[in-house]
Amino acid sequence: MRKSLQRTGLFLTFLFLSMAGFSQYTVKGTVTDAAKNEPLPNVSVQIKGTRTGTVTGVDGGFSINIPDNKGVTLVISLVGYASQSVNVNSSSTNVSVSLQTDERNLEEVVVTGLASSIKRKNLANAVTSINSKELTGTTQIQTTDGALYSKVPGANIRMNGGAPGGGMSVQLRGVSSLVGASQPLIILDGVYINNSFQRTGRATITGAAAGAGAPAQDDGSNRLADINPADIQTIEVLKGPSAAAIYGTRANAGVIIITTKKGSSGKTAISFGQDIGFGRPLRLVGTDNWSVEKINFFFTNPTKRATELARFQQAQSTGQFFDFEDMFYGNTATLSNTRLSMSGGNDKTKFFVGGVITSEDGIVRRTGFERYSIRANIDHKISKNLNFSVNTNYIRSITDRGFTGNQNNTGASIGYNIAYIPNYFDLRPNAAGVYPDVDYGGPRENPLAVTDKAINNSVVNRFIQSGTLNWQIFNKTNSDLKLQVTGGIDYVQNTTLIYLPEDLQFQRAQANPGDVLHGRQESFNKNLQAALVHNYNVNKFNFTTQAGIVRLEFENSAIFMRGRGLAPKQINVQQATIQQIDQQFNSVVQEAGLFAQEEVNWDDKIIGTLGVRFDKSTLNGDKDKFYAFPKASLAVNLTNFDFWKVDFINQLKPRIAYGETAGPVGFGSTFTPLNGTNIGGLLGSVVSTQIGNTLIRPETAREIEFGIDAGFLNNRISLEATYYIKTTDNNIQNLNLSPTVGVNTTPSNEAQLENKGIELALSGTIFQTKKVRWFSRAMWWKNDVIVKKLGIPSYLTGAFGTGLGTFLIKEGVSPLTIVGTPAITPGVFTVWGENQPDFTMSWFNTVSFLKNFEFSMMWEWRKGGDNINLTSFLTDGGGTTKGWFEDDNKDGTPNGRQRPPAPYNNAGRWVQDASFFKMREIGLYYTVPQAKVNSWFNGFVNRIRVGASGNNVFLITKYEGYDPETSTFGAQSIAGNVDVAPYPSTRRIFFHINIDF
Numbered sequence: 001m002r003k004s005l006q007r008t009g010l011f012l013t014f015l016f017l018s019m020a021g022f023s024q025y026t027v028k029g030t031v032t033d034a035a036k037n038e039p040l041p042n043v044s045v046q047i048k049g050t051r052t053g054t055v056t057g058v059d060g061g062f063s064i065n066i067p068d069n070k071g072v073t074l075v076i077s078l079v080g081y082a083s084q085s086v087n088v089n090s091s092s093t094n095v096s097v098s099l100q101t102d103e104r105n106l107e108e109v110v111v112t113g114l115a116s117s118i119k120r121k122n123l124a125n126a127v128t129s130i131n132s133k134e135l136t137g138t139t140q141i142q143t144t145d146g147a148l149y150s151k152v153p154g155a156n157i158r159m160n161g162g163a164p165g166g167g168m169s170v171q172l173r174g175v176s177s178l179v180g181a182s183q184p185l186i187i188l189d190g191v192y193i194n195n196s197f198q199r200t201g202r203a204t205i206t207g208a209a210a211g212a213g214a215p216a217q218d219d220g221s222n223r224l225a226d227i228n229p230a231d232i233q234t235i236e237v238l239k240g241p242s243a244a245a246i247y248g249t250r251a252n253a254g255v256i257i258i259t260t261k262k263g264s265s266g267k268t269a270i271s272f273g274q275d276i277g278f279g280r281p282l283r284l285v286g287t288d289n290w291s292v293e294k295i296n297f298f299f300t301n302p303t304k305r306a307t308e309l310a311r312f313q314q315a316q317s318t319g320q321f322f323d324f325e326d327m328f329y330g331n332t333a334t335l336s337n338t339r340l341s342m343s344g345g346n347d348k349t350k351f352f353v354g355g356v357i358t359s360e361d362g363i364v365r366r367t368g369f370e371r372y373s374i375r376a377n378i379d380h381k382i383s384k385n386l387n388f389s390v391n392t393n394y395i396r397s398i399t400d401r402g403f404t405g406n407q408n409n410t411g412a413s414i415g416y417n418i419a420y421i422p423n424y425f426d427l428r429p430n431a432a433g434v435y436p437d438v439d440y441g442g443p444r445e446n447p448l449a450v451t452d453k454a455i456n457n458s459v460v461n462r463f464i465q466s467g468t469l470n471w472q473i474f475n476k477t478n479s480d481l482k483l484q485v486t487g488g489i490d491y492v493q494n495t496t497l498i499y500l501p502e503d504l505q506f507q508r509a510q511a512n513p514g515d516v517l518h519g520r521q522e523s524f525n526k527n528l529q530a531a532l533v534h535n536y537n538v539n540k541f542n543f544t545t546q547a548g549i550v551r552l553e554f555e556n557s558a559i560f561m562r563g564r565g566l567a568p569k570q571i572n573v574q575q576a577t578i579q580q581i582d583q584q585f586n587s588v589v590q591e592a593g594l595f596a597q598e599e600v601n602w603d604d605k606i607i608g609t610l611g612v613r614f615d616k617s618t619l620n621g622d623k624d625k626f627y628a629f630p631k632a633s634l635a636v637n638l639t640n641f642d643f644w645k646v647d648f649i650n651q652l653k654p655r656i657a658y659g660e661t662a663g664p665v666g667f668g669s670t671f672t673p674l675n676g677t678n679i680g681g682l683l684g685s686v687v688s689t690q691i692g693n694t695l696i697r698p699e700t701a702r703e704i705e706f707g708i709d710a711g712f713l714n715n716r717i718s719l720e721a722t723y724y725i726k727t728t729d730n731n732i733q734n735l736n737l738s739p740t741v742g743v744n745t746t747p748s749n750e751a752q753l754e755n756k757g758i759e760l761a762l763s764g765t766i767f768q769t770k771k772v773r774w775f776s777r778a779m780w781w782k783n784d785v786i787v788k789k790l791g792i793p794s795y796l797t798g799a800f801g802t803g804l805g806t807f808l809i810k811e812g813v814s815p816l817t818i819v820g821t822p823a824i825t826p827g828v829f830t831v832w833g834e835n836q837p838d839f840t841m842s843w844f845n846t847v848s849f850l851k852n853f854e855f856s857m858m859w860e861w862r863k864g865g866d867n868i869n870l871t872s873f874l875t876d877g878g879g880t881t882k883g884w885f886e887d888d889n890k891d892g893t894p895n896g897r898q899r900p901p902a903p904y905n906n907a908g909r910w911v912q913d914a915s916f917f918k919m920r921e922i923g924l925y926y927t928v929p930q931a932k933v934n935s936w937f938n939g940f941v942n943r944i945r946v947g948a949s950g951n952n953v954f955l956i957t958k959y960e961g962y963d964p965e966t967s968t969f970g971a972q973s974i975a976g977n978v979d980v981a982p983y984p985s986t987r988r989i990f991f992h993i994n995i996d997f
Contacts, residue, residue: 024067027088029095030060031076040078040099042264048073048085049537050477058266066090067477079108082715102715105129106651111236111257112609113246113546113597115484115531122607124633124655125243126707126722126759128152130235132261138856138923139949140275140337140990142360142369143225144232144258145170150842150860150920153759153781154239154722158977160197160970162282162963162985164362164369165399165458166225169970172239172254173724174755174783174836177663177699178731178815182973184237184254185247186224189377189391189466191488192250192552194523195224197971198494200401201517201560202456204582205498207408217968219405219983223492226395226462228356228373230273230339233261239759240726241703245631245659248550248593248613252663252701252728260391261343262377263352268344269942270997277990279333281363282952283962284325284984286882287875288896290422294885297894308422315424322426324418328451329962329984333361333368337990345379352377363986364414365451367402371395385472395462403450404983405968411438411445411506412454415871415981418447420878437505441878445506455499455571463491479536484548490525499571512577514566521558527551531595540603550593558585587667591617594626605640609633619665621696633657651711651718656704663699665732669747670694689744690734697749701728717764728753733792750791753815757783773848782839787811798975802829805868805907807975815974818866820907832911833866835977842920852929857922862964867914867977869961874981914964914977916957923949925992943996950989 031043039060046053047066056062066072071089081099083106088095106121108129120129130151141147143166149157156174160167169183176182186195203209203217236257238244244251288294295312299305315321323330341354358371373395381387407413420441421427427448429435435449466488473481495518500507502514531548560583563576573579597611614626635655638644644652673688707722731751737743763777787810794810796802796819805820808831816836819829840863846856875881876896884896891898899909925947933941957964962984967976 024065025069025090025093026063026065027074027093027095028061028063029097031056031062031078031097031099032060033081034098034100037098040081041266043076043078043099046075046077048075049540051475051480051535051537052477077107080105081107083107100714105131106711106715111238112599113531113611114529114550114595115486115533115548116544116546116597116599118599118607121637121651121653122601122604122635124607124609124635125657125705126154126239126720127243128154128237128239130237132233135232135235136229138858138921139951139988140277140335140992141229141951142166142358142988143168143221144227144229145222145224147229148235148237150779150844150858152237152239153761153779154757154783155237156783156836156840158967158970159963159965159985160221160967161219161405161983162966163219163364163399163401163404163983164360164367165221165397165401166369167219167221167970168224169222169967169976170256171973172237173703173726173757174785175753175815175973176253176701176726176728177973178733178751178753178809179666179973182253183222184256185244185250186256186258187247188227188258188464188490189260189488190468190486190527190529191464191466191490192525192527193223193227193464193490194492194525195222196523197222198521199519199558199560199583200456200458200496201498201519201582202401202403203406204560204562205410205500205515205517206403206406206412207410208406217406219401219968220458220971221399222971223460223462223494226371226397226460226492227258228358228371228375228395230337230356231260231354231373231375231393232258234259240659240705240724241629241661241701242631242633242657242659242705242724245629245661246595246597246611246613247661248595248615248629249591249617249627249662249664249698251661252699260375260377260393261341261352261354262379262389263343263345263350265345265347265350268342271339271341271343271994272997273337273339273992273994275335275337275990275992277335277988279335279360279363279986279988281329281962282985282987283955284329285960285962287323287325287418287423287880288882288884289321290424290879291885294879297885298879312422312424315426320426321423324421324423324427327427328365328414328418328447329363331363331365333363333986335360335988335990348381350379362400362402362983364402364404364983367400367983369397369399371397385475386470388467388469391464391466393462393464395460395464397458397460397462399458399460401456401458402983403454403456404981406980407443409442409506410500411443411447411504412450412500413443413981414447414451416874417441417443417445417450419871419874419880419981421447422880435505443506444509445504449504450500453501453504455497457497459495461493463489465489478538479534482533483530484533485528485530487528488526490523492521492523494521495519496521497571502566502568510564512565514570514576515562515564516566516571516573516576517560517562517582518573519558519560522556524555526553542601544599544601545597547596548594550591550595552589552591552593554587554589556585556587558583560584589618589664589667591615591619597631603640605637607635607637615662617664617698619667619669620698621665621670621694627662627698627700629660629662631657631659648713649710650713650715651709653709655707655709658702658704660700660702662701663728665696665698666747668692669696669732672743687743691737691741691743691746693746693748696732696747697730699728699730699732699749701726703727712764718762720759720761722759724755724757724759726755726757727788728755733790735792748791750789751787752789753785754788755783755785757781771849771851775846777844778841779843780839780841783836785814785816785836787813787815796829798969798972799868799978800870803907804870804873805832805911807835809974818868818911820911822903822906830906830908832908833913834864835867835914836865837862837915838864852927854925854927855923858920859917860920861917863915865914865964865977866911867959867961867964867967867979869910869912869959870978870980871961871982872912873910912959912961914957914959916955916959916964918952918956919954921949921951922953923947925949941995941997943994945992945994947992948990949992950987952985952987953989
C-alpha cells in the first residue's frame with residue numbers, strides 16, 4: 001500500500017511539473033524604427049505590471065519567457081520613441097513592432113527624488129530636459145551655461161560681458177534672494193559642483209571697486225564655464241521648489257542636473273569632430289566725427305581748443321582718422337574645437353572616454369579662452385545584483401579677458417578711455433615703441449598701451465570625480481529593493497594675475513608705479529549620499545518608496561597678494577616697494593540631510609508623490625537644528641481612462657505640485673569679525689561695524705505650481721502650460737541698529753518676496769513626408785516679482801546713484817525697479833523702468849530634407865526690461881557718441897548735451913529699453929550617404945557629417961549699446977542690467993566635420 005502511494009505521488013509530481021513546464025511560453029519579436037525601417041537595439045520589452053523584462057539586441061530582436069499560460073501585455077519602450085503596448089498569448093508568440101519618434105520625449109525618465117525617476121508622461125512638475133543634440137547639435141557653444149540660452153522656459157539668462165570664457169547669470173523663475181546671486185544648484189553626475197562667481201581682482205587694480213568687496217565688477221566667469229558641453233548627454237532643469245524640494249537647503253534658486261555621456265555594449269565606437277570658425281563683433285554702435293565747429297563748441301578752454309584744432313588739422317593733412325571701435329573690437333577671432341571620443345563595452349563593462357581641446361581668440365587683441373578636458377566614464381556589473389559606475393573629469397582652462405568694463409581714474413578700461421578720445425588722435429607708438437600720452441577725460445591713459453602690455457589672466461585646474469554603487473538586495477516578480485550609494489568630489493584651483501606695468505601713463509603718475517595682484521583660490525566640495533529604493537506592484541498600483549541620508553562639505557580658501565611700486569618688467573610681489581595681503585579667506589561648511597519620498601502610480605492614470613527633506617547646516621544660527629522641506633504633487637492622465645473618447649487628443653494631464661526649499665545663509669553671518677589694524681605701530685584688532693546674528697535662519701521658499709500637458713493628433717502637436725506662485729520668506733537683510741549699541745548693522749531675516757509666472761511651450765511636427773520633415777517648438781514665459789514685506793525702511797542699492805539710475809527696494813514694488821533723478825519729494829525719486837523683461841519667447845525649427853540634409857535655427861525675442869546704459873553716459877561726456885553734435889529739436893543745443901526725456905539730463909536719459917530679437921543658433925548639416933562612405937572607406941568609417949553653423953548671429957534692437965544682454969553687475973541677484981563699457985558680444989561662425997568609426 002505504501003509503495004503504491006509513493007508511485008502515485010511520484011506520478012502526480014511528474015504530471016504537475018510537466019504541466020508547469022507547458023504552462024510557460026516564449027514570445028519572440030523584432031522592433032524597428034517606423035520612419036527608417038531599421039532595427040532598434042536596447043529597446044525595453046517588459047511584461048506590464050511586473051519586473052520581468054528584456055532588451056532587444058543589435059538586430060532589434062528579442063525573446064522573453066512568459067511565466068504562465070495566460071495572455072499578457074508587453075510594453076515596448078525606448079527613450080526618444082513613443083512606447084507601444086502589445087497583447088500576446090500562447091497562440092500569438094511572434095510580434096513585430098515599429099516605434100514612432102516621440103518628439104515630446106514622453107518615455108524619457110525624469111528625476112523625482114535623489115535616487116528615483118519617473119517617465120515624463122507621468123510627471124507632475126514642469127521639468128525641462130535638454131539632450132545632447134538640443135544642447136550642441138546646431139552649433140558649437142563655448143560654455144554650458146551659454147548653451148542653455150532660449151531652451152529653458154522660466155530662465156532669465158544674462159551675460160556679464162562678452163569676454164572669452166563665458167560669464168553668465170542664470171535665474172530660474174525670478175529673484176530668489178535680495179543679497180545672494182540667485183544661481184541654481186548644479187549637480188553633475190551626482191556631484192554638488194562649484195558654480196560660484198570667483199573673484200579675479202581686476203576691479204581692485206582698475207579702481208572699479210576696492211578690496212574683497214570687488215568681485216561684482218570683476219567681469220569674471222562662473223565656474224560652470226569649465227564643464228565641456230560636448231561631454232553632456234542630458235540636462236534636467238528643476239526650476240522651482242515644487243520640483244527641487246528634495247534637494248533642500250541649496251535649492252531655492254532651482255537645480256540643474258547634468259548627466260554626462262556613457263558607453264553602451266557592442267562594437268567599440270570612435271568619434272572625431274573638428275570645428276573651425278571665426279568670430280566678429282555682433283554689433284558696433286559707431287562714433288561721432290569731429291569738425292572745427294564741434295571742436296570750438298566742445299573745448300571751452302582756449303589753450304586746449306587751440307591744441308585740438310592743431311591736432312585736427314594735422315589729421316586732415318595726413319588723412320589719418322581712426323575708428324577706435326574697429327581698432328579695439330573689430331578684430332577677427334580664430335575659433336577651434338577638437339573632439340575625440342571612444343565608447344563601447346559588453347554586458348559586464350561599458351566605457352566612454354573623451355577628450356576635447358577648445359581654443360578661441362577674442363575679438364580684442366591678447367584675449368582668448370583655452371580649455372583642455374579629458375573624461376572617463378566606466379560602468380561595471382560585478383554580479384547579477386551588484387554594479388558600480390565611476391565618472392572622472394579633469395579640466396584645465398586658461399582665460400585672458402583683457403581690460404573692459406568700469407574703472408575709476410586708472411585708465412585700465414578700453415571702452416572707458418576711447419569714450420573720451422576724438423578720432424583724430426593717434427594712439428599708436430612711435431618708432432622707438434613709445435606710446436603717446438593721452439590728455440582727454442579723467443583716466444588720462446592710452447588704451448592701446450593697456451591692451452598691449454597689461455595682463456588679466458586666469459588659469460583653472462579642476463578635477464571632478466563621482467562614483468555610484470547599486471546593490472539589488474532582492475528582485476521579485478512584483479517588488480524589488482535597491483541600495484544606491486553615491487559620492488563625489490569637485491576640486492577647483494583658480495590662479496589669477498592682474499598686472500599694470502610701471503611704464504603705463506597712469507602708473508607713471510603714481511608715487512609707486514607698477515601694480516600687480518596675484519590670486520589663488522581653491523574649493524573642495526565633497527558629498528556622500530545613500531538611499532534605499534523599494535518598488536512594489538500590486539494589482540494596478542505601483543509604489544516607489546525611497547529614504548536616505550546626505551552628507552555635504554564645502555571648503556573654500558583664497559589669498560590675494562598685491563604689490564605696488566614694481567621694479568621694471570617685474571610681476572613678483574617681492575619686487576614691489578609696497579607689499580600687502582589684499583585678502584585672505586578660509587571657510588569650511590558642513591551640512592547633513594535626511595529624505596524620504598513615496599510615489600504612487602495607479603495604472604499610469606493617477607500619479608501622486610509625497611516627500612520631505614530635513615537639513616541642518618553649520619551656516620545657520622543653530623547648526624544642530626533640522627529644517628523640514630516638504631513636497632507633494634498629483635498628476636492625472638485623463639486620456640488613459642476608459643471614459644475618454646476624444647480621439648484627436650492623445651494626452652491631457654492636469655497637474656499640481658507644491659514644495660519648499662531654502663537658500664543657505666552667507667558664511668560668517670553668525671559671527672562678528674575682528675579687523676586687523678595698526679595702533680601706534682603695534683598690531684591690533686577692531687570690532688567690525690556689523691555684528692553677527694546667532695539666530696539667523698536660511699532663506700526659505702515655498703511654491704505651488706499648476707499645469708496642464710496635452711498632446712494632439714497622435715502626439716504630433718503638444719502643449720505644456722504652467723502657472724506658479726513662489727514666495728521666498730526670511731530673506732536676509734541688514735538691520736540698522738541704534739547708535740548706542742556701538743555697531744551699525746546685523747543680518748536678519750526680515751524680507752519676503754513673491755514671484756508669479758507663466759510658462760508655455762507649444763511644439764509639433766508641422767510637415768512630414770518620406771523626404772521632408774519640419775519640427776517646430778515655440779516657448780513663451782514671463783515672471784513678475786514684488787517685495788511683499790521688507791521689515792526695514794526702503795532703500796536704494798546698486799549701480800552708481802540716483803543721478804544715473806539705481807534700484808529701489810521697497811514694500812509693494814519690484815526689487816528690480818530703476819529710479820533716479822529728478823526727485824519727486826525729498827528722498828523719493830522718479831521711476832524710470834525695471835530690468836526684468838515683460839516676457840521672453842524662443843522659436844526653434846529643424847527641417848530634414850533630401851534624406852541627408854538637416855537645417856536648424858533658434859530665435860529669441862525678449863520684450864521689455866531696461867538697462868542703465870552708462871556707456872552712453874561716458875561717450876556723451878567725451879563727445880564721441882554717434883550723432884553727438886546733431887540737434888534734433890533745433891534749439892541750438894547738441895543732442896549729446898541734451899537727451900530726453902524732459903526735464904533733460906536726468907537719470908531717465910540713461911535708462912533704455914533693452915528689448916531685442918536675436919538669432920541664437922543656426923546650422924546646416926549634410927550626412928554623406930552610407931553607400932558612399934562604405935565605398936570610400938571599405939566599411940572602416942561608419943558616418944561622415946559636415947556642416948556650417950553660427951551662434952549669436954543676428955540682432956535687432958533699438959538699444960544704444962553693443963548688446964542689451966550685458967551687465968557689469970551680472971553676478972548679483974538684483975541691480976543687474978548696468979552697461980559700463982563692456983566687452984562686446986561676438987558673432988561666431990563655424991565649419992564642422994564629424995567622423996564616426
